[in-house]
Amino acid sequence: MFEIRSRTGRIFLQIFATVLLIPFAFPLVVMVKGAFAGEGLGNFQAVLRVPGFGRFFVNSLIIAAAVIVLVYVVTMMAAFGFAKLHIRFREVYFWLLLACLTLPEVVLLAPLFATDTKLGLYDTYWAVILPLAALQVPFAVLLTRNFINSLPDELFEAARVDGANSYRGFIYLVIPLTRPIGAAVLIFTLVAAWNDYLFPLVFLQSPDLQTITLVPQFFVGEFSNDQTKILASAVITAIPEIVAYLSLQRLFERGLSAGAIK
Structure with missing residues (x-):
């Protein structure tokens, strides 16, 4: 990684990064602004009053947690x-996996x-x-x-000399040393599982199993399309992801930068 020591260079880099951020931040600003339009906080209250909202949140939590555990272990x-x-x-085998x-x-x-x-998995959590x-x-x-790959081979060789097999090397070396990339995997998986709309829509028909991403459909009908409440539901849906990212931000950035370079 490179380091900019001069004050002018750091200021220029900050300005450059801010300019690059604007196209990505603009949709978020519009979403939050639209969520407070019209009734203001009443839009959020209407979303929270959706029948079964709490159950939808729990369903999304169960699905996301199960997906994270499976993805992490595998x-x-x-x-x-x-x-x-x-x-x-x-x-x-590796390139066949990447083909997926x-x-x-x-x-x-x-x-x-x-x-x-x-x-017999249709209309169950496992279908998603x-x-x-x-x-x-x-x-x-x-x-x-x-x-x-960036971990020194000497660590694993020393473990073998001490009598550790591949299983013990995985448990006592790989798992502790891969916390940063594990945080990155967790964030990516959480975002994908929490935001998924298609699979819950198709494979979960019971109202008790539906997820939080299906809440906006309560404000879209044949004669109504309340965009402010749809945007409010999107803001509420994004809160757990934001909290997770802020909690693991340091590990996420370290893992992503290290995992992207061989």
Whole structure:
């Protein structure tokens, strides 16, 4: 990483970064401004009064937590295997896994619907959790593998000399040392699972299982389209993600910068 020592250079870099941020911040400003238009705080109160809002929030929390756990466990084990274990044809398997990044959600709807129906998973949490986790694993493995590759091989060799097998090396070396990239994986997975709209809409039909991303549909009808309340629901939906990012910001930035460079 480079470091700018001069005051003029730091000021120029700050101005440059601020200018780059404007196109991304503008939609957020418009969303928040629109959420307070009209009735103001009444828009948020109307969203919170939606029948079953609390249950929708809990459903989203359950799905996001399950997806995060699955993605974290699978990603760490796969990335460790691809980075440090001598597996035959591991590069072939790795590139086959990355090929899954080309699969969008909409392409998978028909086969997933048939599979869920046959296995009896339709209209259950697992109908959403498993596909979401599977779609997040390839990118998470790509980041995590690069991070684990940067760990010195001498650490693992010393562990083997002390009698530790691959399992103990994974538990006592990889897991503690990959906290930064683990935070990055957590944030990316949380955003994807929490914001997903398509899978809950298609695979969850029971009102008791619907997620918070489906709340805006209560304000869209044949003769009504209350944009202020839709934007208010979007603001409320984004709060958990913002809190999670602010809580893990330092680890997230370290992990993302290290995981993006081999």
